[in-house]
Amino acid sequence: MLRFIVRRLLQAIPTLLILSILVFAWLRALPGGPAGALLGDKATPEKIAELNQILGLDQPIFVQYFKFLGRVLTGDFGNSLISTQPVLSEIGFALPATLELSIAALLLAVGLGIPLGYVAARFRGGFLDNTTIMATLVGVAVPVFFLGYLLQFIFAEQLGLFPVGGRQDTLIGATNVTGFAVLDGILTQEWDASWDAIVHLVLPAAALATIPLAVIVRITRASVLDVMNEDFIRTAQSKGLGAPTIRRRHVLRNALLPVATTIGLQTGLLLGGAVLTERVFNLNGIGSLLAEGIERRDYPRLQALILLGAVVYVLVNMLVDISYGIIDPRVRVR
Amino acid sequence: MLQSRGARTRRIALIGLSGALALSVTACAESQRDAGADNAGTFIFGAAGNPKMFDPIFNDEGETFRITRQMYDTLLMNKPGTAEVVGSLAEKWESSNEGKTWTFTLRKGVTFHDGTPFNAAAVCFNFDRWFNMKGQAAQSQMIYYGDVFEGFAANEGDAAGDPVYKNCEAKDDSTAVLNLNKAKGAFPAAFTLPSLSISSPEALKKYNADQVTQTGDSFSYSDYANLHPTGTGPFKFEGYDQGKGEITLVRNDAHWEKAKLDKLIFKVIKDENGRKQALKTGDIQGFDYPAPADYQLLRNEGQNVLIRPSFNVLYLGINQAGNPKLADVKVRQALAHGINREQFVKSKLAEGSEVATEFVPKAIAGYTEDVPKYPYDPEKAKQLLKEAGAEGLSLKFYYPTEVTRPYMPNPADTFTAISEDLKAIGINIEPIAKPWNGGYKDDVQKLGKHDLHLLGWTGDYNDAGNFVGTFFGREKPEFGFKNDQLFQALSAADGTQGEGPHAQAYQGVNKQIMEYLPAVPIAYPTPALVVGPKVQGMVPSPLTDERFNTVSLG
Numbered sequence: 108m109l110r111f112i113v114r115r116l117l118q119a120i121p122t123l124l125i126l127s128i129l130v131f132a133w134l135r136a137l138p139g140g141p142a143g144a145l146l147g148d149k150a151t152p153e154k155i156a157e158l159n160q161i162l163g164l165d166q167p168i169f170v171q172y173f174k175f176l177g178r179v180l181t182g183d184f185g186n187s188l189i190s191t192q193p194v195l196s197e198i199g200f201a202l203p204a205t206l207e208l209s210i211a212a213l214l215l216a217v218g219l220g221i222p223l224g225y226v227a228a229r230f231r232g233g234f235l236d237n238t239t240i241m242a243t244l245v246g247v248a249v250p251v252f253f254l255g256y257l258l259q260f261i262f263a264e265q266l267g268l269f270p271v272g273g274r275q276d277t278l279i280g281a282t283n284v285t286g287f288a289v290l291d292g293i294l295t296q297e298w299d300a301s302w303d304a305i306v307h308l309v310l311p312a313a314a315l316a317t318i319p320l321a322v323i324v325r326i327t328r329a330s331v332l333d334v335m336n337e338d339f340i341r342t343a344q345s346k347g348l349g350a351p352t353i354r355r356r357h358v359l360r361n362a363l364l365p366v367a368t369t370i371g372l373q374t375g376l377l378l379g380g381a382v383l384t385e386r387v388f389n390l391n392g393i394g395s396l397l398a399e400g401i402e403r404r405d406y407p408r409l410q411a412l413i414l415l416g417a418v419v420y421v422l423v424n425m426l427v428d429i430s431y432g433i434i435d436p437r438v439r440v441r
Numbered sequence: 442m443l444q445s446r447g448a449r450t451r452r453i454a455l456i457g458l459s460g461a462l463a464l465s466v467t468a469c470a471e472s473q474r475d476a477g478a479d480n481a482g483t484f485i486f487g488a489a490g491n492p493k494m495f496d497p498i499f500n501d502e503g504e505t506f507r508i509t510r511q512m513y514d515t516l517l518m519n520k521p522g523t524a525e526v527v528g529s530l531a532e533k534w535e536s537s538n539e540g541k542t543w544t545f546t547l548r549k550g551v552t553f554h555d556g557t558p559f560n561a562a563a564v565c566f567n568f569d570r571w572f573n574m575k576g577q578a579a580q581s582q583m584i585y586y587g588d589v590f591e592g593f594a595a596n597e598g599d600a601a602g603d604p605v606y607k608n609c610e611a612k613d614d615s616t617a618v619l620n621l622n623k624a625k626g627a628f629p630a631a632f633t634l635p636s637l638s639i640s641s642p643e644a645l646k647k648y649n650a651d652q653v654t655q656t657g658d659s660f661s662y663s664d665y666a667n668l669h670p671t672g673t674g675p676f677k678f679e680g681y682d683q684g685k686g687e688i689t690l691v692r693n694d695a696h697w698e699k700a701k702l703d704k705l706i707f708k709v710i711k712d713e714n715g716r717k718q719a720l721k722t723g724d725i726q727g728f729d730y731p732a733p734a735d736y737q738l739l740r741n742e743g744q745n746v747l748i749r750p751s752f753n754v755l756y757l758g759i760n761q762a763g764n765p766k767l768a769d770v771k772v773r774q775a776l777a778h779g780i781n782r783e784q785f786v787k788s789k790l791a792e793g794s795e796v797a798t799e800f801v802p803k804a805i806a807g808y809t810e811d812v813p814k815y816p817y818d819p820e821k822a823k824q825l826l827k828e829a830g831a832e833g834l835s836l837k838f839y840y841p842t843e844v845t846r847p848y849m850p851n852p853a854d855t856f857t858a859i860s861e862d863l864k865a866i867g868i869n870i871e872p873i874a875k876p877w878n879g880g881y882k883d884d885v886q887k888l889g890k891h892d893l894h895l896l897g898w899t900g901d902y903n904d905a906g907n908f909v910g911t912f913f914g915r916e917k918p919e920f921g922f923k924n925d926q927l928f929q930a931l932s933a934a935d936g937t938q939g940e941g942p943h944a945q946a947y948q949g950v951n952k953q954i955m956e957y958l959p960a961v962p963i964a965y966p967t968p969a970l971v972v973g974p975k976v977q978g979m980v981p982s983p984l985t986d987e988r989f990n991t992v993s994l995g
Contacts, residue, residue: 138880141658146501146584152887152918154584161577162658178657185657190491192683193661200683256714264718271718274685277485277708286684389715391686399490399711402843404878407658 108432112425119421123414127179130413131172134406140164144188144404175410185407189399194411197396203286204274204392207304208384209377211312216319217370223320224327224366225359231332239324246321251380255314255387262310269310272389275303311388315380319373326369330362337361364435371427375420482703484976484992487716487728491709492688494662495670495678496650497638498571501584503985506635507729508688508707511989512554513638513672516545516564517629521980521988524752524804524903526630530559530639530673531617534632540624540938541607543632547615552695553641554677561611566642568609568619570651578660579653585636585901589627626935626943630902635986644671675700675990686710700990701978720744720973726994727972727979733791733850736969743974748793751802751965752983753848754908755897757859758885758960762921763892764836771829773958776893777815779822779866785858786964789851797962799951800909804983806940807905807947812955822866835869836892839885844877847968847985848897855895859963889918897966900984905947906935913959920959927953 142158143150159165163174178185184194227239263271275281275288281300284291289308292301334340335358343353382394389395393412400408492505497513500506518529528534531545551559571586573594580593587593592604607620631637640650648665655661665671670678675698676690686709692700708725710716716728717735721742731739736746759776761768782796795803799812826832840856841849849855853874860870873891875881884890896919900907906914914931916923930953934946970987972979978991 138875138883140883143882144878145582145659150882154581155887158581161581162655164658175657183656186659186661188659189493190683191493191660191662192667193656197683203684259718263722267722271722271724272710272715273708273719273724277685277687277706277724278483283682283684386712387715389710389712389719391684391709391711395711402878 108429112429115421115425115428119418122421123417126417127176127410127414128172130410131175132168134404134409135168135171137404141188141404141406179414184411187400187408188405189403189408194407197408198393198411198415200286201392201396203288204390205378205381205385205394207274207287207289207308208311208315208381208390208392209374211308212315212319212377212380213370213374215312215316216323216373219316220320220323221327221363221366224324225331225362227324227328228331228335229354236328239328243321243324246317247325249317250383251314251318252383252387254317255311255384258310258314259387270307272307272311272387274307274390275300276307279303311384311390314387315377315384318380319370319377322369322373323366327362327366330365331358334358334362360434364431367430367434368427371423371430374423378416378419482701482994483706484702484704484727484989484994485706485708485725486989487710487719487725488688488707489709489713489716489729490711491683491686492681492707494666496640496662496666497636498586498640499579499582499653499662499666500636501582503729507985507987508690509638509670509672510635510674510986511676511690511705512670512674512678513635513640514674515633515635515638517632519633519903519982519984519986521986521991522982523750524630524900524983526633526903529633530564531632534629536628536938540628541621543619543621543628544612545617545619547617548697549615551673551697553644553673554671554693555641555644557641557643559639559673560614561617562614563642564617564639565609565611566645567637567639568606570645571637572604572606574651576651576653578655579651582653582660583636585634589625589631589634589637624936624938626906626937627902627904630904633902633984633986638672640665641671641673644669675988676705679704696990698990701993702989705989720971723973725973726976727970729970729985730845730847730968731971732845733969736791739971744971745974745976745979746969746971747979747981748791748967748969749981749985750804750983751794751967752804753897753899753968754797754800754802754965755848755855755895755963756797756800756912756960757963758891758894758896758919760889760891760894760919760921761959762889762918764834766829766831766834767836767892768922769829769831770958771825772831772834773961774815775822775825775829775831775866776863776868777958777961778818778825779868780859780862780961780963781817782963783817785855785862789854789858790964790966791850791969793967795965797965799955800912800960800962801905801947801951802900802908802965802983805900805903805905805908806944807934807951809948809951811948812952813958814955815958815961819862819866826867832867833869834867835871836863837871837873837890838863839873839875839881839891839894841877841881841895842874843879844881846897847899848964848966849895850966852895855963859895886917886919889921894919902984905944905951906931909947909950909954910935913954922959924957924959927957 142155146154186193187197223239227236230236259271262268279300281297282295284294288304289301340357343357382397385392385394386398397412488504490504492508493500495509497509514530516531517526520527530548532548533546536543547561553559574580590605603622605621605623605625607622610618612618645665648669649663650665652663653660675693675696677693679689679691681688688707690705692703710719719725739746759767759773766772786794786796798814801808838860841852864870885894898908910931915928930950934950937943937946975995977993977995
């Protein structure tokens with residue numbers, strides 16, 4: 108397993124290198140530059156030219172790239188043009204919000220998706236199955252931001268059951284330990300703060316979970332149906348094994364393999380959804396950083412975020428591969 | 442059977458336990474929330490973006506200035522609600538030596554937030570600090586200082602020529618004398634600029650305030666700018682929680698105009714819809730620049746939409762270098778007569794906005810009614826085009842996307858209205874939309890790719906030169922014209938001393954500009970800010986210079 112992990116990590120290096128070149132070239136090909144973003148509204152062409160020279164942006168692009176690469180290798184991604192804070196510390200501040208949201212959404216999607224898909228498959232063609240299929244169709248089709256606004260309108264504005272946005276009530280005065288609001292409340296025993304953070308997470312997590320939930324339900328359902336038609340199930344049945352045992356040991360276990368792949372892919376995609384969800388619910392996470400970075404051409408921030416995203420994607424895929432080995436021992440042998 | 446009963450019991454117990462836990466947590470939440478009700482003196486304002494850092498001299502953007510304005514004082518300030526210059530840290534001020542010497546009589550008994558005294562030495566320390574700032578990185582970020590004082594002791598980079606600043610003398614504790622190398626029309630109004638806020642010399646030294654370093658494509662600032670901003674203002678910096686996007690200030694009890702609020706929090710909510718909802722649900726008690734289309738909606742909810750007196754101008758830019766026909770004044774006059782500005786202002790801009798007759802708003806000294814005017818007259822416009830031999834003229838009309846400005850709440854709407862009018866007088870319009878930060882400003886201001894474009898300006902201080910000098914003081918790709926007579930007139934007006942003569946000089950210049958018509962002023966839009974129904978004492982300022990020390994929650 109260790110060799111497998113090391114090999115996968117080594118394979119990731121050229122991927123990330125190529126990506127860094129693409130990102131670098133793409134950002135510099137965009138019209139408007141960092142100098143304009145840095146100088147803001149009162150930027151004059153002369154001041155922009157002066158700043159480009161100070162920042163070395165008038166140098167050949169490959170010189171700029173190698174300087175950038177040299178800095179990145181030492182862990183320096185530069186400072187954000189917008190906030191002037193080091194990009195890595197910005198990401199450090201924003202990451203807890205995104206992780207909290209993504210984990211909550213993933214728990215919701217997996218926790219509900221697998222049982223729902225399984226139940227739908229078991230009662231194939233029935234009322235429950237048909238309803239689930241229809242609901243998942245709607246779930247996949249509704250854009251996250253629309254759903255976000257809809258949930259906000261119904262549950263926050265009209266019914267007043269949940270807060271409209273943000274991570275925590277401003278006046279709650281929670282102590283910041285790790286940056287994870289729910290966890291911090293537990294660590295400091297400020298239950299009020301922890302509960303408040305959870306309440307704030309409900310709507311955004313529900314909005315973000317909808318698409319992965321729908322996908323997981325559908326994949327689980329299809330996969331379970333597939334497995335139930337396999338020969339070994341018939342063998343198990345003919346051996347006289349009880350239905351619950353067959354379902355638990357054979358059907359579910361085998362059906363989970365494609366579901367795990369889907370969960371992995373959906374985890375990667377969650378970040379895309381998080382961009383919109385965070386914006387709608389004002390969560391100041393990675394998604395918000397990215398959206399603002401694109402709007403205002405914040406090169407250092409975008410470079411770091413895209414490369415970080417790629418690293419996360421590589422890692423998640425690696426975890427999925429490892430989980431294959433755990434779910435299905437045959438993969439380890441191959 | 443036994444086993445399954447056991448499992449069921451466990452399950453029920455688990456549900457019961459979690460239910461009890463949830464209930465207890467809820468109860469706990471309720472009780473603590475009740476306990477927090479004494480936060481009546483905390484005002485939460487929704488900010489559209491994160492602040493840059495808190496050293497005013499390196500800042501140039503509004504979101505940050507709104508915060509630093511509450512923590513710092515300047516020598517002079519704008520009278521609340523107007524652009525009139527009044528005393529602040531300086532109670533009296535006078536100029537002599539033909540505007541080259543400024544003497545400030547300082548307020549007594551003022552201390553910085555770190556407990557050190559404010560005096561003439563502290564004023565001089567600040568001016569000397571700015572003038573002697575070293576390093577291209579630092580100098581390049583002192584945009585307002587560079588603009589007003591035209592350079593540093595050791596000019597690095599592009600800044601050239603003689604700097605305006607000569608030296609500063611602390612005659613006694615409460616008298617600071619500023620000596621300049623040349624007179625400048627921007628004074629005394631420029632002393633109100635938030636960039637020229639007075640910091641505690643001790644704190645500046647202690648936290649290495651001048652340490653601005655380049656890291657990659659950007660700059661990083663000192664601990665002073667990030668963690669220890671120290672002024673004399675009515676609020677003191679308490680902290681900036683970047684994870685939650687909240688900047689907290691607390692009242693400075695020692696301030697001469699002591700704030701009513703205990704605490705002031707700026708909460709970053711980047712999405713405009715989010716700010717609106719947060720105001721509605723009471724999560725925040727105010728935010729800036731609501732969209733004009735929402736004014737009525739907000740009022741229906743019981744919010745107070747506070748209209749600021751206009752301190753900006755929206756104009757249709759004309760690039761004479763792009764198309765030779767545009768160098769003909771008749772064609773430019775035709776454009777001016779061809780636009781139905783009354784209709785545009787009435788239908789597309791917020792209440793209180795007015796048609797612009799020149800390039801400075803009414804609140805500015807130097808504004809005059811006595812300028813050539815170009816009322817809507819499409820027939821005359823067609824006639825002028827005919828006389829100029831420019832019938833069927835085709836023009837590339839640039840307008841920005843992905844942006845709203847106080848002077849241009851909706852660029853696409855503005856473009857549509859104006860281009861329809863121009864089409865009606867027989868001009869062929871080629872629309873070119875570009876993202877504001879993604880090429881628009883480059884194409885228009887640097888490369889001059891356009892024939893027509895939309896732009897505007899919000900004033901920094903009460904001086905006409907800050908408007909017309911910026912636009913037409915020299916040759917620029919944006920307008921593509923060279924008119925030495927006009928350039929000289931602007932330079933002479935800038936150097937004219939005394940309130941009366943200064944204003945008079947600019948009145949003359951404004952008249953000349955409107956005769957020459959290098960661009961067409963369209964409107965003086967009125968931006969607004971909105972506060973909740975319980976908020977009292979917020980005075981909307983034309984310069985977005987709202988001081989929160991007068992605010993209270995009813």
